[in-house]
Amino acid sequence: xxxxxxxxxxxxxxxxxxxxxxxxxxxxxxxxxxxxxxxxxxxxxxxxxxxxxxxxxxxxxxxxxxxxxxxxxxxxxxxxxxxxxxxxxxxxxxxxxxxxxxxxxxxxxxxxxxxxxxxxxxxxxxxxxxxxxxxxxxxxxxxxxxxxxxxxxxxxxxxxxxxxxxxxxxxxxxxxxxxxxxxxxxxxxxxxxxxxxxxxxxxxxxxxxxxxxxxxxxxxxxxxxxxxxxxxxxxxxxxxxxxxxxxxxxxxxxxxxxxxxxxxxxxxxxxxxxxxxxxxxxxxxxxxxxxxxxxxxxxxxxxxxxxxxxxxxxxxxxxxxxxxxxxxxxxxxxxxxxxxxxxxxxxxxxxxxxxxxxxxxxxxxxxxxxxxxxxxxxxxxxxxxxxxxxxx
Ligand code: PMP
Ligand code: GLU
Numbered sequence: 001x002x003x004x005x006x007x008x009x010x011x012x013x014x015x016x017x018x019x020x021x022x023x024x025x026x027x028x029x030x031x032x033x034x035x036x037x038x039x040x041x042x043x044x045x046x047x048x049x050x051x052x053x054x055x056x057x058x059x060x061x062x063x064x065x066x067x068x069x070x071x072x073x074x075x076x077x078x079x080x081x082x083x084x085x086x087x088x089x090x091x092x093x094x095x096x097x098x099x100x101x102x103x104x105x106x107x108x109x110x111x112x113x114x115x116x117x118x119x120x121x122x123x124x125x126x127x128x129x130x131x132x133x134x135x136x137x138x139x140x141x142x143x144x145x146x147x148x149x150x151x152x153x154x155x156x157x158x159x160x161x162x163x164x165x166x167x168x169x170x171x172x173x174x175x176x177x178x179x180x181x182x183x184x185x186x187x188x189x190x191x192x193x194x195x196x197x198x199x200x201x202x203x204x205x206x207x208x209x210x211x212x213x214x215x216x217x218x219x220x221x222x223x224x225x226x227x228x229x230x231x232x233x234x235x236x237x238x239x240x241x242x243x244x245x246x247x248x249x250x251x252x253x254x255x256x257x258x259x260x261x262x263x264x265x266x267x268x269x270x271x272x273x274x275x276x277x278x279x280x281x282x283x284x285x286x287x288x289x290x291x292x293x294x295x296x297x298x299x300x301x302x303x304x305x306x307x308x309x310x311x312x313x314x315x316x317x318x319x320x321x322x323x324x325x326x327x328x329x330x331x332x333x334x335x336x337x338x339x340x341x342x343x344x345x346x347x348x349x350x351x352x353x354x355x356x357x358x359x360x361x362x363x364x365x366x367x368x369x370x371x372x373x374x375x376x377x378x379x380x381x382x383x384x385x386x387x388x389x390x391x392x
Contacts, residue, residue, distance in 0.1 A: 180321020
């Protein structure tokens with residue numbers, strides 16, 4: 001048999017390190033190891049009861065068949081009206097595409113818009129999946145650095161300098177994974193102006209929009225510059241806000257022609273997202289929002305506990321993130337790449353984190369604080385002991 005050669009565009013596409021490490025932590029725990037897991041980018045609480053009941057009701061009522069490819073009319077309308085209420089936008093239901101998670105929405109939009117020869121601007125540190133999602137289309141990710149001393153916020157003048165004739169789109173992620181940075185109105189305005197002038201498509205990933213800690217406030221580029229809506233794709237979903245990571249429902253809001261193109265891509269790949277999950281997501285968006293506020297308060301408390309503890313460790317530095325549920329922790333002073341530090345923490349302290357390399361930096365380690373206060377306290381204690389042993 002002829003040797004099978006994988007497609008060239010897969011050469012620089014590896015497994016998602018966040019998912020791989022989360023799986024490793026779970027496997028170790030299952031094998032009885034006393035692991036403390038700080039990998040998971042998912043809330044530790046169950047999906048709220050009324051949302052689960054809506055899923056069960058969908059099954060009981062036999063709502064278990066294909067839905068329209070782009071999602072049920074009810075859910076598309078609910079997504080559009082939720083975002084319109086939150087951001088003061090004016091999206092029609094036809095401009096909302098329901099996908100199998102926000103990651104899938106991103107996959108669809110890159111497939112619909114990008115091709116070889118195109119460049120897409122990404123801010124570093126970036127969420128691990130952005131570069132592979134761009135590469136899978138044959139387009140080129142172009143990395144624009146942000147700096148710790150700027151709070152990892154994009155500098156509009158650096159953005160301008162990175163633009164070439166091939167630049168097609170730029171990706172914003174606020175609140176951001178892995179830094180938790182929340183982009184302010186002034187910067188968004190400046191970026192919007194650049195996008196307008198240069199005709200760039202803005203892909204704004206706002207999956208953590210409900211997880212922002214006061215006094216920080218979530219602002220969307222389509223709020224500060226409504227005229228940019230016709231060249232923006234807004235990505236969101238229920239995974240983080242309602243602790244629904246396994247249900248796989250996310251969305252894109254975009255101009256009709258792009259939604260049509262993405263729907264065509266989706267029609268030849270996954271078809272509609274699971275009908276049961278769509279009913280559950282509808283219940284999430286239209287039901288009682290108290291669980292969201294409760295979760296946000298719990299995360300804020302965990303953030304404070306974790307960040308305080310991390311900053312007490314020698315050579316470790318971590319600013320409190322304004323949003324999402326990650327602490328992006330500077331470990332450069334340990335004098336080795338983050339991957340080596342994370343590996344030692346795993347092997348010697350059974351504390352599992354995600355090293356920064358997959359996010360574009362070997363100076364940082366990411367801790368998820370979507371975990372219990374007990375796990376946070378125990379993890380800090382173990383790391384404290386690890387540092388004491390290391391010194392001697
Ligand atoms: N964007 C960012 C920044 C994320 O952290 C995640 C986490 N999974 C996603 C998108 C994808 O979310 P989903 O589970 O809805 O696919
Ligand atoms: N986004 C989450 C994380 O960064 C979940 C894993 C993934 O989809 O990458 O951990």
